[in-house]
Amino acid sequence: MRIHTALLAGVAAAGLIFAATPSAATDPALSAAVRADYDANLGALFDHFHRNPELSGQEVKTAARMAKELRDLGYRVTENVGGTGVVAVFENGPGTTVMVRADMDGLPLEERSGAPNPSRARQVDRDGVEQFVMHACGHDTHITGLIGTARQMMARKANWSGTLVLIAQPAEERVEGARAMIADGLFTRFPKPEYVIGYHVASSLPAGTIWVPPSVAYSSADSVDIKVRGVGGHGASPHTTVDPVTVASYIITNLQTLRSREVDPLQGAVVTVGSIHGGTKHNIIPEEVNLQLTVRSDSYEVRDTLLDGIDRIARNTALALNVPEDKLPVVVRSPTESTPPAVNHTETALRLQSVIAGQLGQERVLDISRQGMGAEDFAFYAAPEHGIKAVIFAVGGLPEDLKDTPPPHHSPLFRIDPRASVIAGVEATVAAAEDLFKTGAQAPAQ
Ligand SMILES: [Zn+2]
Numbered sequence: 149m150r151i152h153t154a155l156l157a158g159v160a161a162a163g164l165i166f167a168a169t170p171s172a173a174t175d176p177a178l179s180a181a182v183r184a185d186y187d188a189n190l191g192a193l194f195d196h197f198h199r200n201p202e203l204s205g206q207e208v209k210t211a212a213r214m215a216k217e218l219r220d221l222g223y224r225v226t227e228n229v230g231g232t233g234v235v236a237v238f239e240n241g242p243g244t245t246v247m248v249r250a251d252m253d254g255l256p257l258e259e260r261s262g263a264p265n266p267s268r269a270r271q272v273d274r275d276g277v278e279q280f281v282m283h284a285c286g287h288d289t290h291i292t293g294l295i296g297t298a299r300q301m302m303a304r305k306a307n308w309s310g311t312l313v314l315i316a317q318p319a320e321e322r323v324e325g326a327r328a329m330i331a332d333g334l335f336t337r338f339p340k341p342e343y344v345i346g347y348h349v350a351s352s353l354p355a356g357t358i359w360v361p362p363s364v365a366y367s368s369a370d371s372v373d374i375k376v377r378g379v380g381g382h383g384a385s386p387h388t389t390v391d392p393v394t395v396a397s398y399i400i401t402n403l404q405t406l407r408s409r410e411v412d413p414l415q416g417a418v419v420t421v422g423s424i425h426g427g428t429k430h431n432i433i434p435e436e437v438n439l440q441l442t443v444r445s446d447s448y449e450v451r452d453t454l455l456d457g458i459d460r461i462a463r464n465t466a467l468a469l470n471v472p473e474d475k476l477p478v479v480v481r482s483p484t485e486s487t488p489p490a491v492n493h494t495e496t497a498l499r500l501q502s503v504i505a506g507q508l509g510q511e512r513v514l515d516i517s518r519q520g521m522g523a524e525d526f527a528f529y530a531a532p533e534h535g536i537k538a539v540i541f542a543v544g545g546l547p548e549d550l551k552d553t554p555p556p557h558h559s560p561l562f563r564i565d566p567r568a569s570v571i572a573g574v575e576a577t578v579a580a581a582e583d584l585f586k587t588g589a590q591a592p593a594q
C-alpha cells in the first residue's frame with residue numbers, strides 16, 4: 149500500500165554487502181532459464197499488465213489472465229477467492245506446503261513515467277468516478293514474476309517434492325485483499341502452507357538487488373477518525389459554549405505524548421493527524437471538529453498502546469475541558485484501513501537470505517535497515533494466529549538512468565526496470581521455494 153519508499157532512502161548509497169555464507173550453490177541453469185523466459189514470454193506479459201492496470205478489488209481482467217496463464221501451465225486454479233483472488237495449486241508428491249503471493253492492483257493515477265509502454269487505461273472506481281489507472285507500485289512486476297515462478301517450478305518439478313500454492317491477491321492498496329482471501333477460506337479450502345513468501349519491488353533499491361528483512365518488514369497501519377463534539381455558539385461568547393476547536397487542539401497536542409512518553413524510544417511508532425476540519429466562519433464556535441489519523445507501529449504491543457492511548461487521551465482531554473458526558477469524542481478505527489505489522493519469521497528469513505545470496509551472488513543481497521514505516525497487507529498471512537512462517541522481501545527495481553532521482557512509489561513518475569526486477573524476483577523466489585521444500589518429510593501443517 150502506501151509506503152514502499154520506506155525501503156528506500158539512502159539505500160542505494162548504503163552498499164550491498166551481506167556477510168552470511170551462502171548455503172546453496174548457484175544454479176546457472178535457473179538463471180539462464182529465467183532470462184530466456186523473460187525474453188520469450190514474461191517481457192510481453194509485463195507489457196500487457198503494465199498497459200492494462202485495474203483498480204483495487206476490480207482486477208477482473210488481470211485475474212482472468214492470471215488464471216489462464218496458471219491453468220495453461222498445469223496448475224489447478226480457483227478463481228474469485230476473496231473477490232478477484234486467484235489460487236493455483238500443484239501437488240507434487242509428499243512434503244511440506246509453500247505458498248507464494250503476488251498482488252495485482254494498480255492505482256488511480258495518470259502515468260507520466262516516460263516508460264515506453266505507458267498505461268492509458270481508465271476505469272470507473274467504486275464511487276462511480278472514471279479514473280486513469282497506473283501500476284504505480286510495481287504490482288505488475290509481482291504478477292509477471294508469479295507466472296515466471298509458476299513456469300520454473302513446473303519445469304523443475306523433479307527438483308522438489310511437496311505442495312505449491314500460488315496466489316494472485318486483489319486490493320493490496322486498500323489492505324483488504326489478504327484479509328478477504330483468508331476470510332474466503334484460503335487456509336481451509338486449499339492446502340494450508342507451512343511457509344508463505346512474497347516480495348515487493350522497490351524503486352529506490354538498485355535494480356536486481358534483494359533485501360530480506362530479518363524481522364519486521366512493514367509496519368502496522370491503522371486509520372482512525374475522531375469526531376470531537378462541543379456546544380456551538382457565538383465566537384464573542386465562548387463562556388456560553390464548549391469549543392471543540394480548542395478541545396481538538398489539546399487532543400492533538402496530547403497525542404504527541406504517546407510516542408514520546410509511552411513507547412520505548414527504540415521502538416517504531418507514529419501518530420500523525422493528517423486532517424482536521426471544523427467550523428464555517430471566523431465568529432462561530434462550531435458543534436464539532438473532525439480529525440483523521442494514521443497510526444503506525446512495528447509490533448502488536450506498541451500498536452495496542454497507541455490505539456488504546458488515542459481512545460484514552462481523546463476521552464479524558466475532552467472531560468478535562470468540560471465537554472459534557474453525552475458529547476465525548478467518538479473515536480472510530482477503520483475496519484478496513486487496518487493492518488498489523490508484517491513480521492518475518494527470523495529463522496526462515498535468515499535461511500532465505502543465505503539461499504538467495506547463493507543463487508544471485510552475495511553482492512546483490514543488501515545489508516540495510518528499514519527506512520520509514522510503510523505497510524503491506526502481507527502482514528495478514530504472517531499474523532501469529534495462523535502459525536505460518538512468513539517472509540516478504542524486497543527486490544530492487546531502480547533503473548540505471550534514474551539512480552540520482554529514484555521515483556517514489558504511488559507517483560505518476562514511478563518507473564522501475566522490469567527485466568532486472570522480474571528476473572531477480574523469479575530467481576530468488578524459485579531458489580527460496582525449492583529450499584523450503586527441502587524442509588523435510590513432515591506433512592503440511594493443517
Ligand atoms: Zn503501494
Ligand SMILES: [Zn+2]
Nearest residue numbers: 149285320348
Ligand atoms: Zn505495493
